Amino acid sequence: MITVEHLTKRYGEFTAVNDLSFEIEEGHVYGFLGPNGAGKSTTMNIMTGCLSATEGRVSVDGYNIFEEPDKAKRLLGYLPEQPPLYMNETPLEYLKFVGEAKGLRRQELTRQIETVILQARLEGVENRLISKLSKGYRQRVGIAQALLGNPKIIILDEPTVGLDPIQIIEIRDLIKQLGQEHTVILSSHILSEVQAICEKVLIIAKGKLVAFDKPENLEKLFMASQGVSFVAEAKKDEIDEILKEMDAVSGWQMKALENGSTRVDVQIEPGNVSDICRNIFFAFAGRKKALLELTSKKANLEDVFIELTESNEPEAERGESNVTEAEMKESYTPEAAVKKGDSEEREVEKE
Numbered sequence: 001m002i003t004v005e006h007l008t009k010r011y012g013e014f015t016a017v018n019d020l021s022f023e024i025e026e027g028h029v030y031g032f033l034g035p036n037g038a039g040k041s042t043t044m045n046i047m048t049g050c051l052s053a054t055e056g057r058v059s060v061d062g063y064n065i066f067e068e069p070d071k072a073k074r075l076l077g078y079l080p081e082q083p084p085l086y087m088n089e090t091p092l093e094y095l096k097f098v099g100e101a102k103g104l105r106r107q108e109l110t111r112q113i114e115t116v117i118l119q120a121r122l123e124g125v126e127n128r129l130i131s132k133l134s135k136g137y138r139q140r141v142g143i144a145q146a147l148l149g150n151p152k153i154i155i156l157d158e159p160t161v162g163l164d165p166i167q168i169i170e171i172r173d174l175i176k177q178l179g180q181e182h183t184v185i186l187s188s189h190i191l192s193e194v195q196a197i198c199e200k201v202l203i204i205a206k207g208k209l210v211a212f213d214k215p216e217n218l219e220k221l222f223m224a225s226q227g228v229s230f231v232a233e234a235k236k237d238e239i240d241e242i243l244k245e246m247d248a249v250s251g252w253q254m255k256a257l258e259n260g261s262t263r264v265d266v267q268i269e270p271g272n273v274s275d276i277c278r279n280i281f282f283a284f285a286g287r288k289k290a291l292l293e294l295t296s297k298k299a300n301l302e303d304v305f306i307e308l309t310e311s312n313e314p315e316a317e318r319g320e321s322n323v324t325e326a327e328m329k330e331s332y333t334p335e336a337a338v339k340k341g342d343s344e345e346r347e348v349e350k351e
Contacts (some may be wrong), residue, residue, distance in 0.1 A: 001153060021209070026183050027183060029175070030173030030202060044078075044157050047185075061152065064232060076148055079143055090128060091144070116144040128312070141333045156185070156186050160172070172196060228273065230291055231262065232291050234287075252265060304319070
């Protein structure tokens with residue numbers, strides 16, 4: 001569906017995207033995950049044809065986004081992190097304009113506007129000024145414009161940023177529904193959001209792809225990071241003696257606490273954590289040593305994310321948002337599907 005090959009984007013000496021290659025297949029919800037400044041938005045802007053690349057190739061269903069932009073963009077619906085809305089228009093007026101910019105006319109335009117209003121749950125606010133709508137509803141309007149033209153692929157850049165918890169849940173439910181009919185690529189740095197919505201995860205750090213798999217598979221790869229922590233009323237040499245007799249324990253660290261007890265962090269071999277916790281409990285009980293706390297830790301997507309991105313943090317909080325935003329002011333408007341001359345003409349009419 002989308003093939004990205006050796007994609008690179010440089011701003012002077014700063015490399016925002018570094019030799020990125022991956023392939024998006026049809027019919028999945030993908031999470032594009034990474035810390036702030038990792039290159040997510042830059043990559044998405046290039047994938048949608050809103051930004052040029054220094055090197056590399058992006059093809060959408062076989063169409064090169066740089067050489068055949070009109071054909072490629074017809075297959076894409078895009079919601080940037082900042083929805084490109086006209087505040088002095090109503091959602092209905094705005095969607096009519098965007099639909100016309102995408103080549104929709106007459107009955108087809110009316111039909112699709114009615115459809116996306118229902119999909120984005122904009123019933124009842126379609127005739128209110130966008131400036132009077134909450135941020136959650138503005139995000140819905142942005143998603144609705146991305147759906148016009150019935151694109152095969154929906155790309156959403158940080159769709160829940162700045163929303164309250166109820167709005168976040170509503171937008172997540174909407175994205176899940178979209179995933180039933182479209183291929184969806186969701187950019188976020190919120191781990192719980194990606195885990196709740198996405199079937200496959202791409203993790204990017206410092207412009208490089210560091211992982212690409214299902215969330216559960218990524219977690220399995222890092223099962224070695226699972227462990228057990230406990231607090232015991234026992235001396236360090238007593239704890240050493242007990243743990244040395246346990247085959248599943250690969251290592252441990254101890255810290256004396258002020259109340260005379262000892263906190264122990266235990267690294268364990270991949271296996272049933274519950275069984276290991278049980279063995280630790282009975283081993284200390286057999287020595288008549290009290291366990292004041294006993295908790296287990298299992299690798300999750302957060303552990304994977306930290307492990308993969310910790311050594312690949314961006315050198316500076318710059319580049320992606322600041323530079324891209326400057327270029328995007330000229331490279332992306334709601335009427336991105338039409339020529340720049342038409343865009344300028346529209347702005348003159350609005351003034």
